[in-house]
Amino acid sequence: MREAVDEALAEPSAGVARVDVDGRVALEAAWGLADRRLEVAMQPCHRIAVASGSKGFTALAVMSLIAQGRLALGTTARSVLGADLPLVAADVTVEHLLSHRSGVGEYLDDDADLAEYLLPGAMSGYVSPEDYLGVLDGREPAFPAGSGFAYCNSGFILLALIAQRASGTPFHDLVRTRVLEPAGMARTDYLRSDALPGDAAIGYIEVDGVWRTTVHHLPVIGGGDGGVYTTAEDMHRFWSALLAGRIVPIQAVREMCRVRSSAEETGEGAGYGLGLWLPAPGVVRLEGMDAGSSFVSTHTISSARTVSVLSTTAHGAWDIAEVLESVTG
Template sequence: MDLTELVAREAARTGFAGVVRVDRAGATELSLAFGLADRRHGLAMTPDSQVAMASGSKGMTALAVMSLVEDGTLALTTTARSLLGADLPLVADDVTVEHLLAHRSGIGDYVDEDADTPISAYAMTVPVHELATTEQFLAVLDGFPTKFRAGERFAYCNGGFVVLALLAERASGVPFHDLVRDRVCAPAGLVDTDFLRSDALPGRAALGYVEQDGAWRTNVFHLPVLGSGDGGMYTTGADVHRFWTALFAGRIVGTDTVASMVAPRSDVPQEGRRYGLGFWLHPTRDVAQLEGYDAGVSFRSLHDPADGLTVTVVGTTSDAAWPLLRALERELIG
């Protein structure tokens, strides 16, 4: 089936609102947008809309950290405690940068993926407008007991990537958001990718929506006003393609570093995937993935460097992207 026909049919069936893009071997095979970017004002989504990445941002955090490892500011063996000082006393003394990058730190998580909390819940324990800098996240990261010994096993941990942002910021003396802009976005040529405040979104940014009491409402009260190491970036389909191209060309960090980041560190059978350092990985093939799921966001982008294939689907609700992704992955990845 023609890709455009496949995507259009699935988008119509599910009422999808978001952006879909497929690139292969340097050519754009598909770049489509569906639904509304702003439901209140009836503004249509376009292929150039800036869309939220949620946890897809973790790959950017990992690359900023690994660029500091490359220049000697950090090491994979650097302990969190060496930079945290007296902060977050429940983080074990032997937790390292590598443990955090691989989701093998064992630290307690401020957003527990295993908890039976609906995605529509107001999960933040402090007013969201008070979460605008990485240091301000200390107020929500503290107080969660260790789950297991560092290195023992994989457990996805949002808070671990905020801790990474904090370590990077303290080690370098540069605000975390600027580190990502300077060390990831700039060398990759990402012109439309940035951390954006939810209460000051630019005109091209699509709003995320959560169903509450039978009505669709924006996610502005569900998430930090400005994200940190575990989420909060916005991007475009074109920029995601630029990102993957730059990453595997060694323009963000060196190719040896990229290879180490996309080498499997954990099998994650419950997800049907593997995990490296900041990147999900296909269960059997050398296909790297970034994924985000949050209130008002569903995002996944995958890249197969062997044939230059990039598939990106972003939806403006928590479940919008997944049916389309499954259809495209069956067609293109198998």
């Protein structure tokens, strides 16, 4: 653990690691600076961006609408999109989107250098899921819906758009009221990157040999595929609430935990359900990586063990998470 933290500090990165076992905090640690300009030391209470870890919250907002009868897994995207995004195939369903099996064209290149500017225009222009229609339009399908797995940010932007239109509630408010509040995640929210509160850590990326904040690299408020800031403590609350049926009914949780794509098919060493990675039977995970963020939170149901690592750079979390999962498993 010490070696992994030393390597993270040398990057340099900052972050928080925590292990909970059966309701008891077994380990909690922080390293590095949450704000390099002011030399603010990272603390376990700092809120940190989780990038694609946010997809789990998007999935739960959608599943809550399904439980209420406003949507169904078989609802087609086209029935909600109307004439928007004509290249989204008519047979793409909510289930396809939740499981990354939709084949819709991707708007982000996950293989691109994270230091590149991957979205057109000012990042302040991306607030609502509707603001992404321009970048989603014109993307050719990668494959027929349901015929394969391809991790897809576009699909979760579409889910946010569908949820917003189906509910008549702004997407971020929908997640707050249907996911974060029932889970008791009072320290978790979609925060504006240009107006971060003092308890939010700043993400950094190296550009041309200089470390910069990510304010010009990412949407000012994340959409359905990212944007949540949380704490390691709130992630413990999240898994407890999810598996107790306090966010969506237990039957919906079971659907989310049912493997739709095997580890062999994803190529990521873990299967995938609906908005959740499934590394092994009885194990659930959220993870994410982007400019200024790396995050993993893994929960083992039988032992009520949660391992969460959150970092302010794209690579700071991974080695530490690997060490913690190996020594606490």
